[in-house]
Amino acid sequence: MANLSSTHCRSYSSSYCLFSSSINEQHHRANFSIPTRRVFAAKTSLHSQRISHPDAVLMQDGAVASPATPAENEIPFKTLKKSLLSSVTSSEEFIETAGFDVNKNESTVSITVVGASGDLAKKKIFPALFALYYEGCLPKHFTVFGYARSKMTDAELRNMVSKTLTCRIDKRENCGEKMDQFLKRCFYHSGQYDCGDNFAELDKKLKEHEGGRVSNRLFYLSIPPNIFIDAVRCASSTASSSDGWTRVIVEKPFGRDSESSAALTKSLKQYLGEDQIFRIDHYLGKELVENLSVLRFSNLIFEPLWSRQYIRNVQFLFSEDFGTEGRGGYFDNYGIIRDIMQNHLLQILALFAMETPVSLDAEDIRNEKVKVLRSMRPIRLEDVVIGQYKSHTRGGVIYPAYTDDKTVPKDSLTPTFAAAALFIDNARWDGVPFLMKAGKALHTKRAEIRVQFRHVPGNLYNRNFGTDLDRATNELVIRVQPDEAIYLKINNKVPGLGMRLDRSNLNLHYAARYSKEIPDAYERLLLDAIEGERRLFIRSDELDAAWALFTPVLKELEEKKINPEYYPYGSRGPVGAHYLAARYNVRWGDLGIEP
Numbered sequence: 001m002a003n004l005s006s007t008h009c010r011s012y013s014s015s016y017c018l019f020s021s022s023i024n025e026q027h028h029r030a031n032f033s034i035p036t037r038r039v040f041a042a043k044t045s046l047h048s049q050r051i052s053h054p055d056a057v058l059m060q061d062g063a064v065a066s067p068a069t070p071a072e073n074e075i076p077f078k079t080l081k082k083s084l085l086s087s088v089t090s091s092e093e094f095i096e097t098a099g100f101d102v103n104k105n106e107s108t109v110s111i112t113v114v115g116a117s118g119d120l121a122k123k124k125i126f127p128a129l130f131a132l133y134y135e136g137c138l139p140k141h142f143t144v145f146g147y148a149r150s151k152m153t154d155a156e157l158r159n160m161v162s163k164t165l166t167c168r169i170d171k172r173e174n175c176g177e178k179m180d181q182f183l184k185r186c187f188y189h190s191g192q193y194d195c196g197d198n199f200a201e202l203d204k205k206l207k208e209h210e211g212g213r214v215s216n217r218l219f220y221l222s223i224p225p226n227i228f229i230d231a232v233r234c235a236s237s238t239a240s241s242s243d244g245w246t247r248v249i250v251e252k253p254f255g256r257d258s259e260s261s262a263a264l265t266k267s268l269k270q271y272l273g274e275d276q277i278f279r280i281d282h283y284l285g286k287e288l289v290e291n292l293s294v295l296r297f298s299n300l301i302f303e304p305l306w307s308r309q310y311i312r313n314v315q316f317l318f319s320e321d322f323g324t325e326g327r328g329g330y331f332d333n334y335g336i337i338r339d340i341m342q343n344h345l346l347q348i349l350a351l352f353a354m355e356t357p358v359s360l361d362a363e364d365i366r367n368e369k370v371k372v373l374r375s376m377r378p379i380r381l382e383d384v385v386i387g388q389y390k391s392h393t394r395g396g397v398i399y400p401a402y403t404d405d406k407t408v409p410k411d412s413l414t415p416t417f418a419a420a421a422l423f424i425d426n427a428r429w430d431g432v433p434f435l436m437k438a439g440k441a442l443h444t445k446r447a448e449i450r451v452q453f454r455h456v457p458g459n460l461y462n463r464n465f466g467t468d469l470d471r472a473t474n475e476l477v478i479r480v481q482p483d484e485a486i487y488l489k490i491n492n493k494v495p496g497l498g499m500r501l502d503r504s505n506l507n508l509h510y511a512a513r514y515s516k517e518i519p520d521a522y523e524r525l526l527l528d529a530i531e532g533e534r535r536l537f538i539r540s541d542e543l544d545a546a547w548a549l550f551t552p553v554l555k556e557l558e559e560k561k562i563n564p565e566y567y568p569y570g571s572r573g574p575v576g577a578h579y580l581a582a583r584y585n586v587r588w589g590d591l592g593i594e595p
């Protein structure tokens, strides 16, 4: 029986493509370049999303034909019109009717990690690629190239990469073997980032590995931003694919204000189309951020409450229990507002607050995100509190101040902590404070969204709560990391003959509910980029809107040389954050004891 799924099955339209829950070796061996998303798709809610689409058809062999728009012509692929589908009962027939040509050219994907010798490449990109390989999510024909100035042989790259690969997922059967197989697909080319000839040499090597197949190329720019444009110019002019797609993943920071971001976009667009640019914000690849839309739009109980009518305030919290050690040089030029708030937290806010998109298509979702970002009120200086960590000694250990880093100027005013109050001036959210708090060198490592609901009007049990009614309101917590969870704080009667109320949690604790480990955000995003799925990447107008919101206040902070409030390394941050919240009758939700 033929089971097949396509990577191009993520968006709905009037034509159909196929999703299946199992792999068919026969077709894998055949001349298909239909990649391996099938495994992934089957294991995630995507498969059930296909089934739940009103026009989806479940076939006798368990495959699902679901409305779709193939994104590109990279795969010999013809979609099937609904009118033809009535006579089709199995995936085999679907393949025949849709006219897959198993003898068409095979394609290959070459992934070049530019800046392969760096921290991010070692820590995240190579491990994510290996995890995808292990899971069977990479296409049959793929090659990974490391590119950087450092001199390295292929063997040295493999040795470097092998140190950071882990057998993370499940029990990782045959992991060592898989690692060896993966490493054999990894190569290295040393070159300058601004040298077309060096990229031309890379191109030659890529061609050798592609072996005449249709060539698709993904460049991951894991390099400092000041060399993005050089690398893009050289890669696009001398190492682009001639017969397949070429895509470039661009790491943050995308500029440091509206002007520099616009200039970066303009320069990138000299060499690349917007559809080739994948601006990564890895928080969008985190499981619970990805789940936000599912939570909102596929549960009846949340969306009706998702407005100013029921929500008192929303909080987006990020904290790390370590400082900027080792990254001070980069950080000092950006600060916590640009490093975390303008991108990660704002992206989550946009997903949280957007209106229902027309569909799950990337453009529909991004349109809604842009709308909500553009409805936001410019941030006022008085709605921002900044802090910087200072040295602290605990248990005989001396924790350094931010300015103890040799790469940071002693008189730096760069904030390592910030809290801000933001507002969305639209009908849904008018008057609701959206509070953000982000900091380095705090007491804990955590990222979460907290939704505090309004008081119950005329609550019969008010007298059981004492004077602090805020504590008795419901709170929904989406803990993005660590120890992913979604829990709802409710009031409950303590069992017994009396009438004592208790704050309890309805708790969806991921580790208890799901046995499978959660993929790293970079895995999801790399796979999406390979598949041309742009939903979780930032479009240029989203970026403009995000910068428009933060640029004026960032400029004001810098021009007025506002002093940060100093807080001890490992503390909860400056008290100013509490005053800011109190101004809007808000209490930060992360102060109590949590499950």
Ligand SMILES: NC(=O)C1=CN([C@@H]2O[C@H](COP(=O)(O)OP(=O)(O)OC[C@H]3O[C@@H](n4cnc5c(N)ncnc54)[C@H](OP(=O)(O)O)[C@@H]3O)[C@@H](O)[C@H]2O)C=CC1
Residues within 6 Å of the ligand: 115, 116, 117, 118, 119, 120, 121, 148, 149, 150, 193, 221, 222, 223, 224, 225, 227, 251, 252, 253, 330
């Ligand atoms: N590290 C992290 O956790 C995160 C990083 N990022 C972003 O990802 C990108 C890469 O980060 P990261 O790996 O930490 O960066 P690195 O500082 O480690 O730089 C990556 C590589 O770029 C080359 N490089 C470094 N500085 C220069 C320079 N001044 N001129 C030319 N080449 C240089 C080096 O390779 P060689 O000398 O061999 O050429 C280096 O190995 C950056 O844009 C960063 O902002 C985003 C989120 C998190």
Ligand SMILES: O=C1O[C@H](COP(=O)(O)O)[C@@H](O)[C@H](O)[C@H]1O
Residues within 6 Å of the ligand: 282, 320, 339, 447
């Ligand atoms: O983008 C960044 O993110 C990391 C935090 O990412 P996480 O996935 O480990 O939560 C942060 O440390 C870094 O400063 C920032 O540039």
